[in-house]
Amino acid sequence: MPQRLQGKTAVITGAAGGIGSAMSRLFAQEGCAVALADINDEAGEKVAEEIRSAGGAALYRHADISRPAQVRDLFQETAGRFGGLDILVNNAIFSAGDGAIAEEDDEVFDRTIEVCLKGPYLCTKHALPLLKARGGGSIITLSSVNALFAFGETAYTAAKGGLISMMRLVAADYGEWNIRSNVICPGTIATKTCMDYWERFPAGFAKLLDMYPLKRIGKPMEVAQYALFLASDESSFVTGSVCVVDGGLLAGRKFEF
Ligand SMILES: NC(=O)c1ccc[n+]([C@@H]2O[C@H](COP(=O)([O-])OP(=O)(O)OC[C@H]3O[C@@H](n4cnc5c(N)ncnc54)[C@H](O)[C@@H]3O)[C@@H](O)[C@H]2O)c1
Numbered sequence: 001m002p003q004r005l006q007g008k009t010a011v012i013t014g015a016a017g018g019i020g021s022a023m024s025r026l027f028a029q030e031g032c033a034v035a036l037a038d039i040n041d042e043a044g045e046k047v048a049e050e051i052r053s054a055g056g057a058a059l060y061r062h063a064d065i066s067r068p069a070q071v072r073d074l075f076q077e078t079a080g081r082f083g084g085l086d087i088l089v090n091n092a093i094f095s096a097g098d099g100a101i102a103e104e105d106d107e108v109f110d111r112t113i114e115v116c117l118k119g120p121y122l123c124t125k126h127a128l129p130l131l132k133a134r135g136g137g138s139i140i141t142l143s144s145v146n147a148l149f150a151f152g153e154t155a156y157t158a159a160k161g162g163l164i165s166m167m168r169l170v171a172a173d174y175g176e177w178n179i180r181s182n183v184i185c186p187g188t189i190a191t192k193t194c195m196d197y198w199e200r201f202p203a204g205f206a207k208l209l210d211m212y213p214l215k216r217i218g219k220p221m222e223v224a225q226y227a228l229f230l231a232s233d234e235s236s237f238v239t240g241s242v243c244v245v246d247g248g249l250l251a252g253r254k255f256e257f
Helices: 018-029 041-053 068-082 106-133 154-177 192-199 202-211 220-231
Strands: 009-013 033-038 058-062 087-090 137-142 179-186 242-245
Touching (some): 009 018, 009 068, 009 106, 018 041, 018 087, 018 192, 018 220, 033 041, 033 068, 041 058, 058 068, 068 106, 087 106, 087 220, 106 137, 106 154, 106 179, 137 154, 192 202, 220 242
Parallel strands (some): 009 033, 009 087, 033 058, 087 137, 179 242
């Protein structure tokens, strides 16, 4: 069976994390050369090394996506090493917010917007000329169900909502370059960050599970599989879409009479 991303190159931000590392491994298994970007160098190098040991092509680069010079270097190095770029995955996040707006810390708010909204802006800006030079490409941006219903921390939720508007605009503005831009909104996914958070609120976690029609939360690979579809040519007519991968959370619960 042919590999679904054979001959393609991707930059994946936040690649040391739960969903980012799952996407990096899956894309590499499907023949994609992957440039992993993160600020957690030890974990990022480990994922890249694992991919290379399994016969894949991977490099790791330290890149704080809120810093323009580091983002520029990441894309230059990736194109230099792998000969171009076909796929960008905007996945990295910073999240330390406290919840409702009255309790939000101003510095945390600024840093969250810097990483979660300005970061994808910078990465997309640097990716576009490289994708154009290849005759097209796919940009996948991780938002959240938080952007679609009232739930979560103020700055994170605001950034995730902003991403939907920004990345739809990218679809409209750069479709004529054969560049597709799609957003994935995951529900709760069992990454370390997410589980560490919910461990503090066991009763809340039980209530959360009950809100899911499937009565469970998702796995990083279940998001990665959707991202693989959007990265591959199988989704060649899909752009500007907001794709929910949420175990039915937004569909709502069964009504009990
Ligand atoms: N896990 C969930 O429940 C869930 C739900 C909805 C949406 N999402 C979205 O999925 C994506 C991945 O989430 P995750 O749970 O895998 O997160 P994670 O915390 O496991 O990974 C995030 C990664 O981003 C890196 N990072 C932090 N700041 C950075 C910066 N300035 N520059 C570069 N890298 C930086 C971290 O080091 C980490 O490796 C995020 O966009 C998140 O908002 C996750």
